[in-house]
Amino acid sequence: MSEALQTPRTLLGPEDPEPVGLIDRGDASPFVLICDHAGNAVPKALGGLGLPQAELDRHIGIDIGILGVSERLAEQLGASLVFQRYSRLVVECNRRVTSPDSIALVSDGTIVPANADLAPDQRAERIDEIAAPYHRQIVAILDRRAEAGLPTILVSMHSFTPSLRARPFQRPWQIGLCYANDKRFTIPVLEALGQEAGLVIGSNEPYSVDLVKDYSIPVHGEERGLPYVEFEIRQDLIGETAGQEEWAARLGRVLPAAHRDFTVSAA
Structure with missing residues (x-):
């Protein structure tokens, strides 16, 4: 990360990983990949947030499998990838700071002890040193x-859990596309995915883009006027290397096909 992107630190210490992961392949590809929940690191000073590692390894702490898919997909596309190494339980990089769950007190039934009763400067540390450099x-x-x-x-x-503990329900979708007002690129991606055999595809399932609460797509996509697609892949399909390779290969076919259709329709 360049010096211009550094922030003075009071939370992250010398033994803590850098918050921002970057694979910069230049600008030949039309695609730029971002991954808000790639990692589940916790600053040493926060003592694991008062949680056992098993909780941090759950979907509440990390989008399981998605970094492996993203790295392989970015390589296939010759595209740059920006990813976040810290857990969403430390600070949620896909929430506006005004959102109540930007630092969650409870996530899918799990209480996060270190997130209770935070002083304003403690909240600011997490935002300034982890979320802000990523964005x-x-x-x-x-x-x-x-x-x-x-x-x-x-x-x-992104990736999503097959079922929430707090609201048990077996989610049938293998992949979902999330969007708000701008569907310019989502529609050709949905059409291209429909050509892949045997997929159960969610349109704004299991989530949609919330322009008020969410950050990444609303700010970097909608507010900039950039066409975008937001993927959610079910975690049981990409928890292992073979599944990550399979889904990266699939999206590596789908995205260029959708881009060709998008370019023709926009001409």
């Missing part, structure tokens, strides 16, 4: 492309 790096790449006059497709990568 600055995304902005840096998108600005660079805009200044060069390069069309950009933003690809947001």
